[in-house]
Amino acid sequence: MAETRLTADNLILPVFIKDGISQPEEIGSMPGILRYPPNDHLIKFVDENFNKGITKLVVFGIPSFKDNIASSAFQKDGVIQRSLRLLKQTFGEKIVLIADECTDEYTSHGHCGIVNYRGSNYYIDNDESIKVHAKIALSQAEAGADVIAPSSMMDGVVGAIRKELDDNGFQDTLIMAYSVKYASVFYSPFREAASSAPAFGDRKSYQMDPRNSYEALKEAKLDIEEGADILMVKPAHTYLDVIRLVKDTFSTYPLAAYHVSGEYSMIKAAVKNGWLNERNAVMEITYSIKRAGADLILTYYAPQLAEWIREGT
Template structure:
């Protein structure tokens, strides 16, 4: 006589050892990429008001020490964002060979050689007086972003980052054709072994707010909706990803992450053979942090649940301001 219920899924959740044995998704420390802000005009690290626990670093030994601490903790991959002292209409400090990012890449590479992967965000917004991700043409009080002229600048920036020693260039402008423009420039200069991690599927998201405070990169006028994707669209992500693959991207990215798990799953299902990054962005960080500071949420469990969900959705790597904390928490043992 079989008693009801015959099928008992709860057996697999019986205790932590059984749950660990059958878990489908595990977060590893080498899945994580740590973002670092580097500001040219400071000598000491300064905390970012809207991102408690995240700092801007000067391009000096303070930065090297922070990378060293992160390295000892287990971080093997970082993505750098530059905050220059000088901005103009054409982002000239973004391709200056003594620019803030070039200097930062050099000192990190001098100290760490090939022990750590250095990724550089490739964009113009932090370097331009107008704060846009391309060049702006003004016309009777109106403005347009000049896509094709912008490509030349993006190629120049990418090349100068490669010359400084970057391992991976990450174009984040969402300009049409930017991946090919960069690939051609890198190959033309003999940098055919430098990878491109494209922000292929980047939404025009309110979640970048704290980053723009951190990097002083809010557009001076208008917004980014003319180049970043519309949050209402999911299938359009496949078009963007496909074009970037055709243009030569090595790694694709969906950004933000937590708010776009459906898109991560969609892109991974359609292009499983391409590594997929997901960027857990500043606003996603700050929301958890604010709740944690107020004692409204258990930060460790919340962060591990969310980042594991991002991986479960299909991300192979996760860019997150929580990277160092996650590495520590993984070592302590996950709470599931």
């Protein structure tokens, strides 16, 4: 009589890919998660997951250099561009490659846009930022991304990317918008994983206030008007009410929810201490995210979940 079903089809696996390493690297803040070099090691990891039924990946790049304008994010032979090409050549049409589109991993300041100054006060230059975001998105589509996932929360970024893609023959490339992204402490382990912590300031001027829920509807509506194909709420476990609200309001749009790094690492820490049974905790939380209304779940637990689902509970 279970009302909620979960299959490997619902899962999206986040993968960290780092330039300049030859072996996978452990991430201190995220036990069990590795950064992969864009070579055979990456292929092997993706292949293992593919065989478990996980065919959707979201890729994050850690480049070999950073500057003020995120140049390494839109190079033809950048780490993500090379990885997308390699994955597409290897797995073909059956794999769904989602490219996280942001500047924080590629800039020396670590912000999700271009930083400018008024006197000695810095600000994020929204309109300059979206030009760069459109450029990054196009280079990702050219390299083989099936879906572009803008995660910067800049105003107008979805529209700018849609136009850039359409103008260059990528009408079929989808946009999965991080529409409802909270300024959350639960991204901290990711920022170590992707070396993307802001060098100064925080992301509160562009990400949402955790105290707000109806604002999520405004953000989602704008993204839909600008051309988003899939919406996202992030984090997931902490914002189940928001997932439900967005799904009920925009029920004709596929909704993704991101079970983020801090939500992952909290479980890992409790399990390590013997306080929680990992499988039961992860299954309950993931089912809850699905029950709340998510069609797609981005989760670092995707590899284990695929096995647990197959075994049955």
